[in-house]
Amino acid sequence: MSGSTRARRAKNEEPDEARAADAPFGEQTLRMDRRTKNLTKRLRPGDIALIDHEDIDRIAAEALVAARPSAVLNAAASISGRYPNSGPEILVGAGIPLIDEVGEELFRIAREGERVRVEGNVLLRGEVPLAAGRLLDTETVLAAMDEARFGLSAQLETFVENTLEYLQKERELLLDGVGVPDIRTDLSDRHALVVVRGYHYREDLAALRPYIREFRPVLIGVDGGADAILEAGYKPGLIVGDMDSVSDKALTCGAEMVVHAYRDGKAPGLDRLHALGLDGVVFPATGTSEDIALLLADDKGAKLIVTVGTHTTLIEYLDKGRSGMASTFLTRQRVGGKLVDAKGVSRLYRSQISSGSLLLLIGAALVTLVAAVAVSPWAGAYGEVLRGYWDNFVFWLQGLFS
Structure with a gap:
């Protein structure tokens, strides 16, 4: 055959x-x-x-x-x-x-x-x-x-050249925040969680659930990162990007839009928003959408910026396959004082109440309750009520198997 x-x-x-x-x-x-x-x-x-x-x-x-x-x-x-x-x-x-x-x-x-x-x-x-x-x-x-691997040295030289070129073009934006638009979303003195649909984003979001529950950071989706936030069961407060890899569902979820535009002000992503009956703030910059999300959070006063799926190593910058990734390197240096990667948060952060402490607290409460009932003058009445509940439970359980 x-x-x-x-x-x-x-x-x-x-x-x-x-x-x-x-x-x-x-x-x-x-x-x-x-x-x-x-x-x-x-x-x-x-x-x-x-x-x-x-x-x-x-x-x-x-x-x-x-x-x-x-x-x-x-x-x-x-x-x-x-x-x-x-x-x-x-x-x-x-x-x-x-x-x-x-x-x-x-x-x-x-x-x-x-x-x-x-x-x-x-x-x-x-x-x-x-x-x-x-x-x-x-x-x-x-x-x-x-x-x-032998070609890394040549790529490192090119990367350095691109870094200097970007620094010359965006010196005012990087050093003084000139050109960062105003937005409605309040980031002042809050945590910001910037999500890019990149390396291990699903695992990192899952690991951050206790952190998100306790600190309630502003969730910022970078293009498809907004869909990642929705998939994890949350809602983005801001969506930043050129809007080419984010779903209509995410765009219409009620988040504020910041459209990444070319340096000359042209913003193709704005046409898509208008077609959906939406509007957005335009942010012209030569870097990547990941960069402007970090710069935006920093400029608007975020106390801590946690990143998910972003690029952090030299190989990751090169793996992105564009010379503009040098901008991400410089941007991370610009906001580095308040920048934490999700893996660092998940390793360092623990809920302030551990599971053991919670079980111990419940056990102590139960012991206290039993002791209080035992010495109470109405202990006999309580016992009769509890026996009644127990008999009803046993009768219901027997009915399941009869």
Whole structure:
């Protein structure tokens, strides 16, 4: 029996989860987009994903893994050698075939939604090959990562140059807060929790539940971070960003909007708000949306700024894949005196009342209550009432099994 015959038979017999694993041997739907974050919104389990993403970063890889495609084809180099990006290792480790450097021509040849199949390192439409690339496996990815580590010194030099360039452009904003808009939300002397849908954001939000419950910080969602806040069961007070990766549900939840604009004042995200009947404050800046959220919280008097999913290390800055990440480095230096990462909060913060103390308090109260009843002149009456409650409970319990 041929591989294609087995795949067709399995496809008819197995659920969707199993089909995704068997998909490289059978026809699947092709989904394609040059922007990975846009593609993952419509990618379904078992689809074949076509992207154009040089140096696949960790966030993009995790989003692809969550969508469970049967294969990922990359028109660009998944590991260019500039620095050791972790995305390809995550994809390959999840058992998703990654075919590298299939070429940009495939975006013109292929059609969104058509049925295609992957055999080895080749994409076929029927029996016609559309493109071929390099199939990456764990061994080749690890070898490429080792080579890429030698490129870190050159990237560090570029990073420093970009940092100086950003400092020259945004000196007044960084040093004096010139250009930070006024907002309605009161942050003065309050805690601010800035959520970016980045590294380990779900785990960090879950770990911060006791902190959120006790201190009630202002929740600031950076683009898709607003959806992360809603998913965790909270409501954002502020949404900051260019509004391209946040859902309509989050935008219409009642939060105040701060639209990240280009330095010349153009704000494409404002058009989307207007289409929903909403309005927002415009914040022109050359940095990232993550940066302006931190600058906004600092300028408006937040006593403490806690971050979830933001970029904190040099590799994370480079993994973002843009020279502008130098702005995040400088922004963190600007607000560093009041900035705490979520992992630090979850490790250092403990509820002021421990579980042991709470149990001890309950036990002491029960002992006191029993002692008070025992010495009371109405102890006999209390005993009769309690026996009545107990008899009723036993009768109800017996009824459940009769």
